[in-house]
Amino acid sequence: MQRLLDIIPPGVTRIDLLAPPFSGHLHPVLAMGRALSTRYQVRIISTHGAEARIQASGLVGLTLEGDYDTLLLPVVNPKYAVKSHPVRLYRQFRAVVGLLKDFADELEQVWLKEGVPDLAIADFTLPVVGEICRRFNVPWWSSLPSPCVLEGRDGAPAYCGGLMPAESRNDRFWHLIHRKKVRLFKRAMFWLFRDVIRQTGITRLYRQDGSESAYSPTRILALSEKEFEFPRTWPDSVVFIGPALYTPPTKGETPPFIAGKRHVLVTLGTHLDWHKDAVAKAVVALARTLPEWEFHFTDGDPAGGEHRRQGNFSRVSWVDYDRWLLRYDVVIHHGGAGIMWHCLKKGVPALVYPIDYDQFDHAARLEYSGRGIWLKGGLKSLENARPLLLRLSETSQSEKKA
The missing domain is CATH 3.40.50.2000 (Glycogen Phosphorylase B;)
Known part of the structure; x- marks a missing residue:
């Protein structure tokens, strides 16, 4: 996490980190929060489902009041595989959009009550944070545990079954087709839910430079190693800070290890x-x-x-x-x-x-x-x-x- 500490701008004293309550998103944010807390005032903003783990990590937590956990669980943990199935993706996206709108409203109230930070770092699943930051004039960064999902103008796109790097002209052609397919699907979803999405303040899916508006235009913290990722052109906003690994302590039982096995x-x-x-x-x-x-x-x-x-x-x-x-x-x-x-x-x-x-x-x-x-x-x-x-x-x- 030294790389993260090195890039925090001068003058920052309070940093808010935001994440949903699920381990794959919350735990990396807690890891960053623990590293940042050695120099800055850090607050973790999430839902009630994250309270115990935030407390166990020794960090200060701010909890949104809405009943997000009950509504989120069937969305992120459905009873079937989502993969690239268009109907299932549609249903999942429809459910998420409404929750994000409520999340944005709650966050606005929390900042009005508790005060705004000098910098907000939000998990990539919370794109509405960017619009709230714009209203409060708060700098906003995105954290991304899986940099492979970030769209680009070249390279193997994500969500297409695990594509390998291109080794031929034919491979590069198919990568291009898959990239266009991914972008077309995202545009279709944005158009279908345009009225609800615009209630969050998000008015466009892509910026004029082609970058995705869901991510910060200033800084995307890639929680990976650049050498591990496939060759591609990364946006200037991407900074690789390495994996953010942390598991809050729990009172769970010890796994049944057997000597000599x-x-x-x-x-x-x-x-x-x-x-x-x-x-x-x-x-x-x-x-x-x-x-x-x-x-x-x-x-x-x-x-x-x-x-x-x-x-x-x-x-x-x-x-x-x-x-x-x-x-x-x-x-x-x-x-x-x-x-x-x-x-x-x-x-x-x-x-x-x-x-x-x-x-x-x-x-x-x-x-x-x-x-x-x-x-x-x-x-x-x-x-x-x-x-x-x-x-x-x-x-x-x-x-x-x-």
Whole structure:
């Protein structure tokens, strides 16, 4: 986070950081907040669902009064895969727009009551913050855990199944087609919801220079390493500050580690509940092929119940990555930015089983860089992952001995 501290403008004393209450968005903001709090007055603005974790992080929190958590959960954690399905994307976008309008109104009231900051840093899922900042004359930056989703004039676009870098003229042509497809879909959604969107103060999807108005025109904090991303032309506003990794402490139980055994963690993060039972079933089948190993499947719920055990398979509610990740020999994860960077930074080998959103793009980058193995065969690829686990585990053991 030193890079972040280095770019804060002179004269700034109070910084507000804003994020929704979901771990993949809130935890990076908490990581930045903790780093910034060593020099500045920091406040974290979110919903009631984030209060406990903000408090556990030792930071000051401002809570919006609306009942966002009940309404947000079915939007961000639906009972089906969204992917690029147009109807499902439409439904999700329609639900989000209304919530963002309410969020903007609540934020305005909070700043009127509590005072405005010298700088606001908002997670990329909160584009309405920019308009409120404009009204209050507050500088606004965007934080982006997945820089691959940012549109550009070249390179492999996101949300298209995990495209690899172009190696031929034909590849570059198809990348161009996919970029146009992504932009066309966004324009269509903006037009369909133009009346509701304009209530938030957002009047256009793209600025005159072609950049997306959802992101700050001044500074986009890319929470990644530039070398990890595929070659492309980045906007001048993008600054790579590295992954922002932090897990607030919880009172969850210790995962059931067994001395002398090798352990595998399987995680789909805090969302994707619609698919977790099916993945758990596939992991049970995989565990039978490696009876001398222990498999932990986490539901990603820090408030969940007790461990459930079936042979050498345990289903646990929560695994604190900061505390326990180094106890695992291999991780099987969905390609979320948080667990991906936790594994990369801690040197834990990973199999990647992407399911939705930007996860396929992360899987492509891991495979292309040789820092992960992309499981492309669906649930069957999980059930039959024994050879890959053995290979990764042996490599990991050799590296530890060296």
